[in-house]
Structure formats: C-alpha cells, structure tokens
Amino acid sequence: xxxxxxxxxxxxxxxxxxxxxxxxxxxxxxxxxxxxxxxxxxxxxxxxxxxxxxxxxxxxxxxxxxxxxxxxxxxxxxxxxxxxxxxxxxxxxxxxxxxxxxxxxxxxxxxxxxxxxxxxxxxxxxxxxxxxxxxxxxxxxxxxxxxxxxxxxxxxxxxxxxxxxxxxxxxxxxxxxxxxxxxxxxxxxxxxxxxxxxxxxxxxxxxxxxxxxxxxxxxxxxxxxxxxxxxxxxxxx
Amino acid sequence: xxxxxxxxxxxxxxxxxxxxxxxxxxxxxxxxxxxxxxxxxxxxxxxxxxxxxxxxxxxxxxxxxxxxxxxxxxxxxxxxxxxxxxxxxxxxxxxxxxxxxxxxxxxxxxxxxxxxxxxxxxxxxxxxxxxxxxxxxxxxxxxxxxxxxxxxxxxxxxxxxxxxxxxxxxxxxxxxx
Numbered sequence: 001x002x003x004x005x006x007x008x009x010x011x012x013x014x015x016x017x018x019x020x021x022x023x024x025x026x027x028x029x030x031x032x033x034x035x036x037x038x039x040x041x042x043x044x045x046x047x048x049x050x051x052x053x054x055x056x057x058x059x060x061x062x063x064x065x066x067x068x069x070x071x072x073x074x075x076x077x078x079x080x081x082x083x084x085x086x087x088x089x090x091x092x093x094x095x096x097x098x099x100x101x102x103x104x105x106x107x108x109x110x111x112x113x114x115x116x117x118x119x120x121x122x123x124x125x126x127x128x129x130x131x132x133x134x135x136x137x138x139x140x141x142x143x144x145x146x147x148x149x150x151x152x153x154x155x156x157x158x159x160x161x162x163x164x165x166x167x168x169x170x171x172x173x174x175x176x177x178x179x180x181x182x183x184x185x186x187x188x189x190x191x192x193x194x195x196x197x198x199x200x201x202x203x204x205x206x207x208x209x210x211x212x213x214x215x216x217x218x219x220x221x222x223x224x225x226x227x228x229x230x231x232x233x234x235x236x237x
Numbered sequence: 238x239x240x241x242x243x244x245x246x247x248x249x250x251x252x253x254x255x256x257x258x259x260x261x262x263x264x265x266x267x268x269x270x271x272x273x274x275x276x277x278x279x280x281x282x283x284x285x286x287x288x289x290x291x292x293x294x295x296x297x298x299x300x301x302x303x304x305x306x307x308x309x310x311x312x313x314x315x316x317x318x319x320x321x322x323x324x325x326x327x328x329x330x331x332x333x334x335x336x337x338x339x340x341x342x343x344x345x346x347x348x349x350x351x352x353x354x355x356x357x358x359x360x361x362x363x364x365x366x367x368x369x370x371x372x373x374x375x376x377x378x379x380x381x382x383x384x385x386x387x388x389x390x391x392x393x394x395x396x397x398x399x400x401x402x403x404x405x406x407x408x409x410x411x412x413x414x
Contacts, residue, residue: 103332104413105322105384111413120411125380126325126372133334133367 010076025067025078026054036080037089037118040155041068042204044227046164050156052092053118056080064088086122093119094127099178100134101150102207108148109208112221115153116207139184141191144213145202147182152209154180158201165230170195182209200226241290241399244276245320246310248303249330249368250296253385254321255279258293260388268392271399289314291398297323297330298369302362311375316398319377322384322412324370329384331368338364381406383414390414 006021012034019028024047029036040051049066056067059077067080079085096102096115104110136149156173159182163169170193174183184193202210204224211220247255255278261268275289276282285306292314298304311317322328333341342364347354371377381394390410397404 097326101332101335102412103326103328104411105328106332107413113413116412120407123407125382125406126319126370126377128372130373131327131331131334131369133331135335 008072008074008076010072010074010078012078013080019072021072023072025056025065025070025072025076028072029067029078029080034080036067037122038068039114039118039153039206040157042157042161042224042227044165044224044231045157045160045204048156048160050154051096053089055085055088057082057085090122090124093122093124094129096153097127098129098131100132100136100152103150107151107208108211108216108220109151109222111219113208114206139190140213141189142195142197142213143191144197145190145199145210146213146216147184147190147210148208149181150209151207152182153207154182155206156182157204157206158182158210161200161204161227165227166196166198166200168194168196168198171201240270241272242275242286242288243272243291243293244285244289244310244314245274245278245293246276246285246295246306247278248294248296248306248324248371249299250321250323251329252278252295254293254295254323254383257383257385257388258320258391261392262388264388264392268395268399271396285309285313287313291316291318291395293318293320294324294371295320297327298365298371298374299330300362300364304365304374307371307374316378317371317375318379318381318394318398319371320381321386322382325372325380325382326412327368327370334367338366379404379406381410382412383410384412386410386414 007018008021009016009018012029015032017028017032026036026041036054036056038054041047041054047068049069052066054067055064057079058065104116138146138148140146159171159173162171170184171182174181174187184190184195202212203222205222245255274280275286292310294310294317298307319325323330342356346356381390383390393409394404
C-alpha cells in the first residue's frame with residue numbers, strides 16, 4: 001500500500017501545477033519547466049537563501065520570497081518574472097559585481113562562470129553602482145587548489161558541500177556583512193588546514209574563487225553535477 | 238543622404254577593442270557606406286570634431302587627461318558607445334585600484350628601473366586615484382561589453398546603430414567575452 005501523498009495545487013506564472021507538501025517553490029517551478037534564476041542554490045546541497053536571486057512574488061503579500069527556501073501552500077499564486085523581480089535580480093547582480101574585484105577578462109573562470117552568465121541572461125550590460133575595489137588576499141598555500149577572495153560571492157556552496165557531503169567542514173564564514181570572508185579551519189592557510197583534498201568545493205564554486213592550480217591559464221569548466229548522483233548512490237546503499 | 242560621422246577614442250585600454258573593430262575586415266566597407274570616420278587613433282585628426290554622430294570609446298578613465306577627454310567627447314557626440322570592458326567596468330586598468338597609483342608608479346619607475354629612476358611628472362598626465370568606468374563621468378548611451386567585443390559583435394551592433402534597427406546587446410556579448 002502506498003503512502004498517502006499530501007498534494008498541493010498552486011499557480012506559477014499563470015500555470016496550474018501540483019506539488020507535494022513541503023516542496024519549495026523552486027523545486028516545483030523547475031519540475032514544471034519554469035526557470036527561476038539561482039546562484040547559491042545547487043542541486044544536492046541544502047538551501048540557505050543567501051544570494052536572493054530566486055526571489056518571487058506571492059499574491060496577497062507585498063514581500064518577496066526566495067523560491068529556494070519557501071514552501072508551497074494550497075492555492076498559492078506565484079509570479080517569477082515580473083518587471084519588479086527582474087529589476088531586483090539585476091540590482092543583486094550589480095551589487096555582487098561591485099562588492100569584490102570581478103575582472104572577467106583575466107579570471108580563470110571566464111566563460112564558465114555562473115555570475116558572468118547570469119549577468120548576460122538577466123540583461124546586465126553595465127553596473128550602475130560604484131565599485132568598492134577592496135584589497136583582498138589570494139591563498140595559494142594548498143598544493144592543488146587556490147582561493148581567490150576577489151572572486152568570492154559568499155554563496156557558501158563550498159561551506160555546505162564540505163560540511164554536508166564531504167563531512168569535513170573545513171570551510172566556514174568569518175565576520176559579518178561586507179566583512180564576511182570564507183575561511184578554512186580557524187582562518188588558517190588552506191594548505192595547512194584539515195582539508196581532505198577532495199576538491200568538491202572547487203567543483204561547486206560558481207565563480208573563479210576556488211580553482212584547480214593545474215588548470216590555470218586554460219579552460220576551467222566545473223562539474224557540480226556529481227552531487228545529486230553521489231547523494232542518490234549513498235541513499236540507495 | 239549624408240553619411241554619419243563616426244569617432245573612435247582610445248582612453249586607458251590596450252587598443253584590443255580597436256583591433257577587434259578592424260577585424261571586421263571586408264565588412265568595414267559595408268560600414269563605410271554609412272559612416273565617415275572623422276576622429277580615431279587610426280586617422281590623422283588631432284582635435285575632436287564639434288559634431289560627431291557616434292563615438293566609440295575604448296578604455297577606462299584613469300588620468301586627468303582621460304577625464305578631460307571623455308567630457309569633451311560627450312559634449313560633442315550625439316551617441317556615446319562604451320566599447321569593451323575597460324570603458325564599462327574598469328577591467329584590467331582598474332586592477333590597480335586596491336593598491337593605488339603611488340605604489341604602482343614606484344614599482345614601474347623606481348623598483349624596476351635600472352637607470353634614471355624617477356617618477357614622470359611633466360608631459361604625461363597625472364593618474365587619478367582610482368580607475369573608473371566612463372559612465373561614472375558622463376552619460377553613456379550604449380554599452381558593448383567584451384574583452385574585446387568580437388568583430389561579429391561590432392558588425393551587428395554598429396549596423397543596428399547606423400540603420401536605426403533594434404539592438405539586443407546581451408544576445409551578442411557579455412563581460413569578458
């Protein structure tokens with residue numbers, strides 16, 4: 001006998017869809033071919049709603065909701081592409097570009113960067129806000145990998161994959177607000193940390209913040225698709 | 238119909254955008270049916286003309302001279318196109334921003350100089366404290382990102398501009414392209 005499934009029906013961008021209770025708006029939208037842009041979300045990792053790119057409107061509420069961490073409810077009416085949302089998404093991307101030094105042309109991830117391709121898909125041709133030009137370190141102490149804080153957008157995918165999937169929890173976030181930094185162990189050099197050298201953080205990093213030293217100066221695509229597969233195989237065990 | 242007046246300007250950039258512009262090759266002839274190049278690093282006009290229809294500006298604003306030039310260009314151009322990432326984001330020239338011009342000049346003219354160690358202060362324009370995109374100084378009408386924008390991008394964008402057709406920039410190019 002199959003378990004009773006609690007089905008919710010809702011409307012996303014005018015399309016009637018059904019979902020299981022507890023699913024997020026993002027999951028349901030993607031299952032139904034409705035694309036909501038995301039940056040900190042990655043299939044296979046827990047969601048934290050850090051980047052705010054996936055914000056959507058829910059009828060009856062003036063607030064915006066991050067689709068990746070908002071559960072669906074019966075009768076919900078969601079709008080994902082309004083002009084207001086597109087404006088906010090562009091502004092979020094602009095803020096990310098100004099916050100650190102994203103010099104696409106000389107970045108190891110040029111052409112394979114999620115921030116860069118989102119800027120293009122969201123119609124961003126320039127940044128209206130002044131750049132902050134912070135002086136940030138590059139840690140190349142690890143024998144295989146480098147962390148370039150100039151390119152970090154604090155999505156925390158590295159933190160989550162290291163803690164949730166690798167189980168090492170080498171990465172975490174230090175400081176608050178604009179001073180936040182991703183650190184290894186207790187702000188030790190990466191090469192002297194308890195890193196297991198698995199490289200998962202490098203593969204899930206959406207920008208050129210974490211990269212493989214052997215790929216410098218060449219095409220550096222990343223392959224985060226291993227995650228859902230790895231999770232599935234572990235569950236099947 | 239008289240041809241449109243086209244100017245191309247080289248501020249703090251590597252001239253790669255101009256190279257890419259020239260990479261349009263035989264399509265330059267097609268463009269030449271619509272425009273006259275009245276000012277450019279590749280023509281011999283010294284003064285920026287009073288009335289320019291389309292100005293393509295490569296490079297960021299890095300010196301007092303760049304700042305003076307971009308204001309003059311804006312005042313005398315109907316349509317100002319920010320050409321390439323340096324003009325739009327600051328790009329590579331802006332990599333000195335976290336360090337500042339002092340240590341950069343020191344490195345280039347003192348530390349790395351084997352003879353006549355001195356920081357130039359006459360003839361060459363003074364550097365601004367930070368390198369900034371041109372739209373932080375003047376209004377920009379069209380942004381054409383890329384490092385450099387490809388010849389195909391130039392061709393599609395310029396033909397759209399000179400013929401008044403709609404131009405969808407993100408469909409053509411992106412930062413770092």
